[in-house]
Amino acid sequence: MNHPENVSGRAVLRRAVTGQWRRVAAAAALGAGHQAGEALVPVLVGVVIDRAVATSDGAALGRWLLVLAVVFAGLSTSYRLSARATEAASERAAHAVRIALVRRVLDPRGGAETGRLPGALVNIATGDARRVGLVNWALAGAVAAVCGLVVGAVALLRVSVPLGLVVLLGAPPLLWLSHVLSKPLERRSEAEQEQAARASGLAADLVAGLRVLKGIGAEPTAVERYRRTSRLSLAATLRAARAEAWQGGAMLTLTGLFIALVALVGGRLAAQGDISVGELVAAVGLAQLLLSPLMILSFCSAEFAQARASAGRVAEVLGAPHAVAGGSGALPVPVRGELRVSGVTLGPLRGLSLTVRPGELLGVVTPDPAAASALVRCLGREADPDAGTVRLDGVDLTSVEPAEVRASVVVAAHDADLFEGTLLENVLASSGDRPGADRALAAATADEVAAALPAGVDTVLDERGRSLSGGQRQRVALARALAADAPVLVVHDPTTAVDAVTEARIAEGLRDLRRGRTTIVIATSPALLATADRVVIVEDGDVRAEGTHAELVRDHAAYRAAVLG
């Protein structure tokens, strides 16, 4: 397997920052301005007390209130601009990560989904991308906090060196203590969140299975089960809330004691005449204010840790090995449609060989569903065979770009998804040819599905077609595959949820529409197989028998068992 690029979490983070460095720099500078402004407010209050209130100097009052106004205007403006730059940097970086992830998932060579559920991938593309973006928030915040810290410290030290030292040396241990206090809380909160998540998860699960519950009359049992889980969750929540309340209380006490210490030292200095009354007021205010940049710093470090973890997950997806290699070969134009599978080994396929003539409608029956999936994956180049080759008109498929292969060989998997949009948009997906789409709709009897919908083919399919029944969904998906009008079409179990009458009509429609072009139907439906030119049975990894449906029904007991039940 080849790796697209060796991506590390660190590189993902670095790209998130360097892509937005102008905004991050602006946000940091402006944030520092805001911090400094906030620190200046109590200083100015002290100055007003000192120079105006204590001296009853009206002119000084006017002057200093004007200065206060300027400081407020400055801190307000810098806050506004800094917050906007921070948000823009975070959101834009997250957007870039999101798009890169989706691009990787959709890469024709595939491989990103291997071992990951779609829900997990979507979580990475939303939650983790957002957290990677927030690295810019953390960075700008940290720089600004350090600036605020320096400004505050300088102001304090200018008032008085001993008082400044008390504050600067006292604050970090205080924060360290709060960190120590909150450690067990974090652990407990995780356990609590797990419990709480269990209650809400259970409720969502029960609602999702509402029809099933009602089908067997299990609502009272389910309600009782939810009540028990809800009570457990409540108990866990309360334990955590109590811990949190006491942690908050302890922090209040510690901060109060810290202020008392500053007041004691500052008061003594003032009493000795080393500092003025106003400076004492300013020092007490600054002592309280300096706690905030320190707290921001510890938030930022937590955010950094999360961003690193998220970036690691993003990098894993971006760097996931491709499922198949690219290629530089080309298919002939036009494709005649001769498909030659020789000695293909992959999963349950063991040296499978079969030839499909140009324009033939071939039925393939595999009692083992895994063998069918393996064959489907090989033909669409979702996976390459471990051994052997698949040749189209003599060209080895593994030598051709997967996207180019799929332009000629359309594979309609039995679990193919429909997408948001109207029914017609879904069918037109890859062709854009309206008359062709109408023919395909009719052949798959999806025109009848449309007729039963409020706006016909222009009906928007809710939740990716989940509002349709299983059979309706299959008919629309088949119409889409037919509308693609490919030289080679592979369909896998296209009608398992369609009723018998309709299935027979689909089989005819499929045969008529595909006449003259190579079509492979992998299924066990007698209606579909009866219209095939030839049917092969793949058992134990290779072709065991072939003939028409009628011949095989007559001569082959295993075939009868697989197809007629």
Add this chain to the structure above:
Amino acid sequence: MSAARDLLPVAPAARIRAVVRELLRPRRGAALTAFALLTAATGAGLLTAPLLGRVVDLVAEGRPAGALTVPVAAIALAAVAQGVLTGFGVSLVARLGEGVLAALRERFVDRALRLPLEEVERAGSGDLTSRVTNDVSVVAEAVRNALPQLARSVLTIGLTLVAMLVLDWRFLLAALVAVPIQLHTVRWYVRRAVPLYAEQRVAAGAQQQQQLGTVGGAATVRAFGLADEHLRLVTRRSETVVELALRGIRLLTRFYSRLNLAEFAGLAAVLATGFVLVRNGSVSIGTATAAALYFHGLFTPINIALGLVDDAQASLASLARLVGVADLPEPPGAARAADEPAGEPADGRDKVALAVRGLRHAYVPGHEVLRGVDLDIAPGERVALVGASGAGKTTLAKLVVGIHRPSGGTIDVPGRVALITQEVHVFAGTLAEDLRLARPDADDEALLAALDRVGAREWALALPEGLATVVGEGGHRLTAAQAQQLALARLVLADPPVVVLDEATAEAGSAGARVLETAAVRAVEGRTALVVAHRLTQAASADRVVVLNSGHVVETGTHAELVARPGGRYAALWEAWSGTRRA
């Protein structure tokens, strides 16, 4: 699509208040205690400022350093008191809020699970799902974080204003200069924030849906060469989210900037008042200092309280949607008939387990799906319902089970009818828990017996932890066929006398379908069963076949009888289905 949906009810403000009051009533003592504790805690915290003012005064009066010990010790004491009282008070608030929340969500789930399916379907299943996930978590978040913060902030603001009043009433007057600006700002903000945040939620949901579609359907996207198109769609949705986030931050920053203006106006007014009062000798410098510090101390709680206004609005909206469902009356008992049977089918009751008379149904008035169906099923009889799509099979099944009320005619069944549909759901939890939903008191042996009956015992025991294996969302993934067998095992455990099976074996793929057919036959053994037949083999093995066409019963009889009927509809279906079997 979702335009003409009848969403589930949303409670008006008066009902919300009534329900919350009702839930709080048994906790009234705790509520009063919590209020008293938090008030005392806030009061203790507010002692710091006048004590600092006292320190300033002592210094200004030129007292010796030793005189400072008393006020400083008092500050320390106040800090300890504040910490302890806060610890108790906030714990109690949490117990109150969380207790009410738990009672509310339990009542909500109780009503939600008992809602008639017809009502849920009319509203779209997304409505109930989003209430049970989003709305519950929005309200929980508010109770957990916003409520204690709001309580403490409001108390701090209130008590600080009282303290300023105590210092000198003119300080309070000065502080109130900020209020008009703040009120105006909040109104300005909420008017814009509520619709914007609603738009943000819609955009986030649309992005999530797009990604689920694109990423979940990645194989299909590749197969049809739709990568560019999908990348464009994902980019557009993501850009919308970014754009709305930036609009959100612009709004938020303007909000706080305006509050900054209020802060400055109030602070300047308090300082100026202090200046005047000190000059005319009404208050000391220390008192003026305390007033300024008080006001400065208001910045944070005011920002917190006002910043929570839009959260409060959002959680009120969610609360209205929760109470709307929680407040529903218990659904009335299963009354099935549209018009009461006019003294009709008393005869031969013991021979008939299910009697349908003149059943008509139209989802849209004037567009009848069933046009007078009569059907009797004997106890223990297995009847297969056959017909093309749109013949009315599923409608008949839904009416019999009571999901919809018929437009006309009667359905007479003794007790409840169980329904197994093609929609399978594996409940998250252990396999045993999943099965016990059907019969809570079943022991492991009974569970295994039920699994055995539907041919699932072997794979169930082969799971990593057997019956204790966690299955469903986030757990061990069962195949579609296994999930369907599980549904049948639940049916065996629930042990209903009458059962309807609708396309129960359709989605498993051909190979699995046969295993499931056997399982289904065994699960309904001894029960009266109405089977909506998808594969005709299901019909072939039934006691009797009923063929529906355009809402009428057109043929009825055993498989052999109907196949032998020349020109019969069933005979034609059988021929089409078995294809060249006779070739």
